[in-house]
Amino acid sequence: MSFKFTIKKTTEETDNKARLGILETKHSLIETPVFMPVGTQATVKGMLPKEISDLGFSIILCNAYHLFLRPGHQLISKAGGLHSFMGWNKSILTDSGGFQVFSLGKINKVTDEGVTFQSYIDGSSHFVGPEKSMEIQMALGSDIAMAFDQCASYPSSKCETQFAAERTLQWAKQCQSYHSSGNQTLFGIIQGGVFPEIRMENAQKMVELKFAGYAIGGLSVGEPKPLMYQLLDVTVPILPTEKPRYLMGVGEPRSILEGVTRGVDMFDCVLPTRNGRNGCLFTHNGKISITNAKYKNDFSPIDSKCQCYACKNFSRAYLRHLYMANEMLAPILGTIHNLYFMNNLMQEIRRAISENQFNTFKKKFFANFS
């Protein structure tokens, strides 16, 4: 098994549970807490793989669901796997397709075996269940695969949520029996919606299955932020200390800090890249909308403290011009900037933890990032 997770340090501060670790896969070493950029369709939108690497990232996330539908996992397998296909030689985590199957496109039928749904591309009918999800992810050859799960939408009744959590547990067991790949490790996903008791029970049972890592799924789907943090408060302590903990779909800087506070190691989200494409740019003082007229004659960089390629070479006025003119360079530079911001944020978080200064760092960040 080409996978190892080592805790390097747990904070000595009393009011947080932050920790430093190293994830090791066949393709790279990854310092945690880590943010993983999303490359849904085997590309982080607008970025050359070498740019992602130059920005400091050594793991990205790709979507099994999208790649299954287009270009097909078998084609990618023939290309030598996803790393080879997309020219990315560091680590890849693939999600299982569970979230997308339930949130995108029309669902025709859900049974204990899996889901029959229509492709959002051409309406064609497809079936994915735990076995198929493992087949897809093994063909893709990602470093970390995720178990196939059923994510209850928000809001859902307690009954629906309980049902989805139990099915997720059954599917998790099946995924383990179908999964076999020496260079790929499998993480379980904990569900349970916004109900602490369902989450806690689901987490306990998932832990009994002895996955290499545990994801917390079904959060950041519309529920209030304080509720998400409360659910983390009751879920994370159940997870084994020595295994990596991954909070799925969370990329908002403040939420990442709250996750790290509670002992989470891994995060992913389309937010920084999607915001970058839309002209919503992160700065140390919060987000700015670069298309705002007030930046028309602003010849300062996006963020004067930032050392990214966009900030070192271009002004807000130029960026605004590119967005107004609908030029491709606009989303490219916006993405470079926001991803640099995220990687820098994670570096600062890790430095703060190593110096037992995480609480101070967090307070300062919240005070500035309005």
Next chain:
Amino acid sequence: MSFKFTIKKTTEETDNKARLGILETKHSLIETPVFMPVGTQATVKGMLPKEISDLGFSIILCNAYHLFLRPGHQLISKAGGLHSFMGWNKSILTDSGGFQVFSLGKINKVTDEGVTFQSYIDGSSHFVGPEKSMEIQMALGSDIAMAFDQCASYPSSKCETQFAAERTLQWAKQCQSYHSSGNQTLFGIIQGGVFPEIRMENAQKMVELKFAGYAIGGLSVGEPKPLMYQLLDVTVPILPTEKPRYLMGVGEPRSILEGVTRGVDMFDCVLPTRNGRNGCLFTHNGKISITNAKYKNDFSPIDSKCQCYACKNFSRAYLRHLYMANEMLAPILGTIHNLYFMNNLMQEIRRAISENQFNTFKKKFFANFS
């Protein structure tokens, strides 16, 4: 005047007039024959400035017309000029806006003083004539400015063509009187449509004005290729040997070879970049349309002889996937590839001229590039 053109060699072959030169501006040395990528709105679409530079280009073209309308030449001037605004520290040639004024948007009025037209962006009314064109280009601070010209559309009657050519000559004189910029040089543009006698007369009169360089305008606007070559045959010999010759709007590889054959030094065109965005990719065997179904399982590079970043890292199958999925990386990689092809073509042309092997090179290229 920060501008110098030096002929390094004229071919010793008898059946072509190819030559090697060096253009020198305040910002860079440029080996000729040269192809200039087009950065219409102060960006070569989808490319970081450092990528353009890494591809080997040391001069690009930007459009005075577009930049006048958005974001405005005064704003760019306040940013320290176009080089500073767009983060490009090598040379820039700006066209005069003449071609765009007559080909884009609605024209309200044309007089001897200039053109009143409506913005294609918001319908607002604007006036540009020789004086305004010089004001715009001096504010942009390009290395090479172009005289404001009237390009007759194709087809035009002899009478219309004669009229436009004479007006272009008058405007050229006015541009000279309005132009004053120590670091910017001014080129004249020769018009005359498809009528050899009008072109020859216009060229002779333009040469009397002693511009630093001469552009041949109003070609590659729809006329048959052989006719364009015939017009070059009669026009280029009139131009002074020691001045650079620039064939505007020509970037099709075979047409560039025909231009070089006739002694042309400079070329520009949106073709390689536009084709790249559309998935029409140049190879040594001609163009391929990468979205064609036959490339679905083709794991070879775009062009096995090519050393560009796209060819060294990705397969046709991956490129096709990106285009089909409408991913931004598709036009980015297509542009990188086609621009690499163009720069490589110009390098090969220059090497062939230096070895008195241009005819052989041209024959071989035409035989392969079908």
